[in-house]
Amino acid sequence: MNxxxxxxxxxxxxxxxxxxxxxxRDVAAKSADEHVKKIFLQFAQDEQxxxxxxxxxxxxxxxxxxxxxxxxxxxxxxxxxxDYKISETVQxxxxxxxxxxxxxxxxxxxKEEAAMNAYSSLAEVAEDTxxxxxxxELAKMEEAHKVKIExxxxxxxFGEVW
Ligand SMILES: [Fe+2]
Ligand SMILES: [Fe+2]
Numbered sequence: 105m106n107x108x109x110x111x112x113x114x115x116x117x118x119x120x121x122x123x124x125x126x127x128x129r130d131v132a133a134k135s136a137d138e139h140v141k142k143i144f145l146q147f148a149q150d151e152q153x154x155x156x157x158x159x160x161x162x163x164x165x166x167x168x169x170x171x172x173x174x175x176x177x178x179x180x181x182x183x184x185x186x187d188y189k190i191s192e193t194v195q196x197x198x199x200x201x202x203x204x205x206x207x208x209x210x211x212x213x214x215k216e217e218a219a220m221n222a223y224s225s226l227a228e229v230a231e232d233t234x235x236x237x238x239x240x241e242l243a244k245m246e247e248a249h250k251v252k253i254e255x256x257x258x259x260x261x262f263g264e265v266w
Contacts, residue, residue, distance in 0.1 A: 110162075117222075125152050128145070143256065157238075212253050216246050223243035
């Protein structure tokens with residue numbers, strides 16, 4: 105994994121965070137429910153923070169960073185795992201605010217799960233301790249989003265929110 109390849113991965117990660125921000129911002133703008141609007145605006149803010157964080161990660165010194173090389177790793181296996189998870193994020197459908205609220209929540213849930221899995225995978229394959237930690241923290245942040253959205257989804261299913 106050279107710097108160019110890493111930069112390409114981080115560009116995809118940043119683009120995914122920007123897309124998440126835009127999605128939550130648009131859903132918040134469309135929502136007539138003040139409670140839901142507030143929650144999605146907070147998610148939009150969180151994703152905006154993630155954009156800044158991931159841009160910082162891209163700008164970090166990457167001389168020692170590698171997904172696939174180095175002692176202690178089964179090289180081929182780790183590369184396949186890393187590539188597979190990354191392509192999953194690329195194939196993730198672009199979300200639109202042109203959805204009914206329950207559909208929006210369901211898609212948001214899948215998006216957060218995919219983001220969590222992608223970051224967990226990056227944390228797994230990153231050999232640099234600092235970046236492993238950064239990706240693990242990003243995975244935790246997206247996991248927290250997933251749990252919040254699971255609560256929203258449950259409430260929506262029982263008609264308490266919508
Ligand atoms: Fe995010
Ligand atoms: Fe998120």
